Amino acid sequence: MSQLLEAIDLVKRFPVRVKGRKKLLHAVDGLNFHIDAGETVGLVGESGCGKSTLVRLLTRTLDITDGHVRFRGQGIGLIAARAMADHPLRREIQMVFQDPTDSLNPRYTARQTIAEAVCLLTDTRGTAAIDSAVEEAAAHVGLPPELLDRYPHQLSGGQKARVGIARAIVVKPRLLVLDEPTAALDVSVQAVILQLLDRLKREMNMSFLFVSHDLNVVRLLCDRVMVMYLGQIVETGPAREVFARPLHPYTRALIASLPGGHGNDADLLVGGDPQSPIDPDAHRCRLFGRCPRGAERCETQFPPLREISRGRSAACHFVAPTEGDVYVDAALALHQIDVDPARRATVATEFERLASMATLVQAVPLPDDSLPAPQYRP
Amino acid sequence: MNPLLSVENLSLEFRTRSGIVRALENVSLQLPEGGSLGLVGESGSGKSVLSFAVLGIQDAAAKITGGAIRFAGNDLLADGGSAMKNMRGRELAMIFQNPRVALNPIRQVGQQIEDVLLRHTALRGAAARARAIECLSDVRIPDPERRYTAYPFELSGGMCQRVMIAIALACKPRLLIADEPTTGLDVTTQAAIMRLIRDLGREKGMATLLITHDLGLARDFCDNIAVMHAGHIVEVGATETLFRVPAHPYTAQLVRATPVGQERLEALASIPGNLPDLRRSDLPPCRFSERCELRSATCATPLPTLTASAGHVVACHHPQARTSS
Ligand SMILES: Nc1ncnc2c1ncn2[C@@H]1O[C@H](COP(=O)(O)OP(=O)(O)OP(=O)(O)O)[C@@H](O)[C@H]1O
Ligand SMILES: Nc1ncnc2c1ncn2[C@@H]1O[C@H](COP(=O)(O)OP(=O)(O)OP(=O)(O)O)[C@@H](O)[C@H]1O
Ligand code: SF4
Ligand code: SF4
Ligand SMILES: [Mg+2]
Numbered sequence: 001m002s003q004l005l006e007a008i009d010l011v012k013r014f015p016v017r018v019k020g021r022k023k024l025l026h027a028v029d030g031l032n033f034h035i036d037a038g039e040t041v042g043l044v045g046e047s048g049c050g051k052s053t054l055v056r057l058l059t060r061t062l063d064i065t066d067g068h069v070r071f072r073g074q075g076i077g078l079i080a081a082r083a084m085a086d087h088p089l090r091r092e093i094q095m096v097f098q099d100p101t102d103s104l105n106p107r108y109t110a111r112q113t114i115a116e117a118v119c120l121l122t123d124t125r126g127t128a129a130i131d132s133a134v135e136e137a138a139a140h141v142g143l144p145p146e147l148l149d150r151y152p153h154q155l156s157g158g159q160k161a162r163v164g165i166a167r168a169i170v171v172k173p174r175l176l177v178l179d180e181p182t183a184a185l186d187v188s189v190q191a192v193i194l195q196l197l198d199r200l201k202r203e204m205n206m207s208f209l210f211v212s213h214d215l216n217v218v219r220l221l222c223d224r225v226m227v228m229y230l231g232q233i234v235e236t237g238p239a240r241e242v243f244a245r246p247l248h249p250y251t252r253a254l255i256a257s258l259p260g261g262h263g264n265d266a267d268l269l270v271g272g273d274p275q276s277p278i279d280p281d282a283h284r285c286r287l288f289g290r291c292p293r294g295a296e297r298c299e300t301q302f303p304p305l306r307e308i309s310r311g312r313s314a315a316c317h318f319v320a321p322t323e324g325d326v327y328v329d330a331a332l333a334l335h336q337i338d339v340d341p342a343r344r345a346t347v348a349t350e351f352e353r354l355a356s357m358a359t360l361v362q363a364v365p366l367p368d369d370s371l372p373a374p375q376y377r378p
Numbered sequence: 379m380n381p382l383l384s385v386e387n388l389s390l391e392f393r394t395r396s397g398i399v400r401a402l403e404n405v406s407l408q409l410p411e412g413g414s415l416g417l418v419g420e421s422g423s424g425k426s427v428l429s430f431a432v433l434g435i436q437d438a439a440a441k442i443t444g445g446a447i448r449f450a451g452n453d454l455l456a457d458g459g460s461a462m463k464n465m466r467g468r469e470l471a472m473i474f475q476n477p478r479v480a481l482n483p484i485r486q487v488g489q490q491i492e493d494v495l496l497r498h499t500a501l502r503g504a505a506a507r508a509r510a511i512e513c514l515s516d517v518r519i520p521d522p523e524r525r526y527t528a529y530p531f532e533l534s535g536g537m538c539q540r541v542m543i544a545i546a547l548a549c550k551p552r553l554l555i556a557d558e559p560t561t562g563l564d565v566t567t568q569a570a571i572m573r574l575i576r577d578l579g580r581e582k583g584m585a586t587l588l589i590t591h592d593l594g595l596a597r598d599f600c601d602n603i604a605v606m607h608a609g610h611i612v613e614v615g616a617t618e619t620l621f622r623v624p625a626h627p628y629t630a631q632l633v634r635a636t637p638v639g640q641e642r643l644e645a646l647a648s649i650p651g652n653l654p655d656l657r658r659s660d661l662p663p664c665r666f667s668e669r670c671e672l673r674s675a676t677c678a679t680p681l682p683t684l685t686a687s688a689g690h691v692v693a694c695h696h697p698q699a700r701t702s703s
């Protein structure tokens with residue numbers, strides 16, 4: 001797969017005033033990641049951690065403080081947010097906004113809103129052709145045709161959300177960025193939309209960046225997930241694997257607090273407020289103070305994001321590959337095989353079980369130097 | 379016991395250029411002091427319209443064509459709804475579905491909370507400000523002193539939502555209507571907010587009408603659940619009963635469409651068909667009938683209200699669980 005979008009050391013700081021003094025709020029703090037063509041990447045994290053800010057940087061509707069963004073190999077970080085309205089890139093990257101009420105023009109009917117995108121951003125011309133494009137998009141998102149001639153204030157929350165999604169997909173972009181698209185949708189419409197996204201991905205090789213608080217949806221829809229905390233990525237990996245076996249304490253806390261979940265209470269965040277995003281201490285882990293595992297070291301030494309096993313990274317001093325991980329990675333490297341990322345967790349568990357039977361461990365023929373030294377949690 | 383809120387056979391229409399939208403028809407529900415009722419149902423089924431009607435905020439095109447709304451024994455629709463205006467904000471508070479629109483964009487969020495306190499409580503000056511900051515910290519807004527002076531655009535979507543919640547809870551209302559209060563929030567913040575609402579319910583006897591698409595949340599939080607479809611309440615019952623033995627075919631499908639515990643995207647059952655066009659003059663008595671697998675000839679006759687068990691009622695000719703009428 002080829003990289004469609006790449007972010008390098010991406011930074012956004014907002015100037016704020018605290019008791020009259022000028023300070024900087026680090027909303028997005030040095031992010032590195034990529035999105036492949038045809039890939040669905042989920043972005044989850046606490047409210048206020050910088051997800052919408054990141055989305056606005058990528059869609060170039062907010063100016064970047066520092067760092068780079070590449071789209072199909074070209075640097076796009078310097079395009080001014082103001083110039084974006086007329087930029088050819090708008091056709092390639094489309095966006096569905098967090099608050100549908102905010103982003104719909106109150107004086108346009110649903111039909112006019114979607115038709116405007118068709119006229120401005122596609123080559124479709126002629127009333128009949130535009131109308132049929134609009135109706136097709138509306139049908140895709142499960143918006144009944146009789147609602148097309150209503151104004152936003154005459155639509156329910158979920159109906160407005162579907163207008164926003166229809167407007168974005170009618171352009172057939174390469175990258176579709178969705179900020180909480182299903183928050184206003186009921187489960188039934190949500191299922192329709194998720195299945196639609198999945199189909200667009202397969203049929204058109206469309207890529208998605210999918211911001212959501214609904215971990216169950218991310219698990220089902222996304223290939224890969226990035227977990228953010230206070231402006232930084234703290235964990236990434238194949239979605240199913242991350243949810244099956246979260247590594248970072250923050251991810252573990254997220255999963256443990258799912259309603260009706262079967263999480264472990266010991267994983268929940270401990271009391272205390274999150275650290276301030278204003279001029280944060282660069283030598284301290286951002287989760288320190290709320291982390292159930294925090295230790296002295298976390299206060300004085302910053303844990304960078306590092307690879308734990310193939311395709312999985314986490315930013316915590318105390319996350320280490322399990323023996324299973326070590327064996328899987330070594331075996332994969334040795335035999336140059338690929339394990340379906342969705343099945344890795346199962347394979348790793350199986351390896352761990354095998355590894356715990358000492359005789360078998362010795363029977364696995366691995367050259368010593370191909371084995372990263374196993375590390376253990378303290 | 380007399381319910382705190384009682385909606386009785388409420389019907390409401392919107393007059394639009396293309397016809398009359400029959401958004402609510404014969405809707406009834408009850409909520410006791412300190413109780414919690416979940417209102418669930420497909421998008422567009424009338425949940426927000428119902429809660430706006432209770433609060434007396436309506437589009438000019440809306441018309442209540444029948445029924446009554448009683449709050450603590452008072453008829454809220456009497457004398458043109460002026461009884462309601464007095465209670466709004468103090469006894470009856472609402473968390474709106476779209477927080478940014480409900481907040482004043484050019485006023486600092488802390489002041490917006492203080493405005494409510496000044497209007498409805500005896501707090502003044504520094505005491506009001508201190509209480510406003512306390513409200514912000516109650517909803518887990520980090521660094522509340524600083525956020526007091528923030529404008530809505532400087533806050534994330536979820537923070538605006540929490541400010542809305544803080545405003546609604548500031549005066550410790552007797553009834554809170556929460557329209558999708560936590561959809562924009564991550565699970566940890568969501569859990570904290572729901573705990574706050576529940577604690578207020580226990581300590582102050584605040585009743586909560588929770589409107590949500592998240593059946594898991596409704597299940598965790600509510601004593602009872604009412605299911606809405608196309609302007610009708612189709613089923614009401616105790617939460618566990620409703621999830622375990624849903625009687626209405628629509629409820630059963632909603633429960634099946636929930637992603638919790640599903641392994642594959644394809645396994646998510648969507649509910650076939652759409653809500654009927656509410657402008658049609660030939661709407662069938664059962665508005666679900668065009669989507670229902672169990673439909674029979676009887677379904678074209680007026681709907682019965684059956685009691686499946688104590689406190690569990692369903693409006694359907696062929697409920698799925700055993701019933702006695
Ligand atoms: N001002 C209006 N004029 C005409 N129709 C309206 C008006 N306001 C709402 N409606 C219609 O009434 C129905 C119920 O809307 P409501 O906002 O109550 O839905 P909801 O159940 O809250 O849905 P959601 O979960 O999507 O928020 C919808 O079909 C909507 O299009
Ligand atoms: N224009 C602005 N000026 C100052 N601070 C801002 C501005 N926009 C955002 N912020 C701050 O940046 C941080 C990140 O906000 P952002 O909207 O990206 O969060 P988010 O992760 O999308 O949260 P949510 O899940 O609640 O939508 C927040 O602390 C917010 O207050
Ligand atoms: S580095 Fe320390 S404080 Fe940070 S997440 Fe890991 S254990 Fe917690
Ligand atoms: S009344 Fe008939 S059509 Fe309506 S839900 Fe019940 S079985 Fe289905
Ligand atoms: Mg956001």
Ligand SMILES: [Mg+2]
Pocket residue numbers: 156157158425426427475557
């Ligand atoms: Mg609504």
